[in-house]
């Protein structure tokens with residue numbers, strides 16, 4: 488059930504917000520406000536002070552002819568197998584590869600691992616997107632074959 492609340496803002500700010508919504512493609516204020524609230528809460532949860540659990544999406548491009556890079560990347564992922572959930576690899580052309588890595592763990596661990604990958608020579612356009620989770624990974628029972636993970640799915 489949604490909770491309703493009224494927010495008062497001065498006319499200039501309301502106009503700026505409506506313009507912002509239009510630019511971002513929001514069709515109603517409620518959805519735009521919800522996303523802003525989620526964004527602020529996510530930022531706080533990912534803050535080093537809270538260091539909550541998160542899922543990370545790390546993407547980058549590299550030239551697979553780059554000396555030893557492919558091998559070193561694979562070694563890095565194996566060394567952090569507890570963080571690395573899966574990797575999607577695209578052979579973009581004769582030289583370039585694009586990888587997208589799904590990570591799960593403490594916000595600071597995910598950040599540190601992603602930075603170590605992005606800083607490697609030959610890695611280009613590295614970018615990490617972190618999505619905060621409500622439960623720490625260690626509190627989260629593994630998904631069993633029969634949904635034996637102790638909570639109801641939303642209908």
Ligand code: NI
Nearest residue numbers: 551577578584
């Ligand atoms: Ni490739």
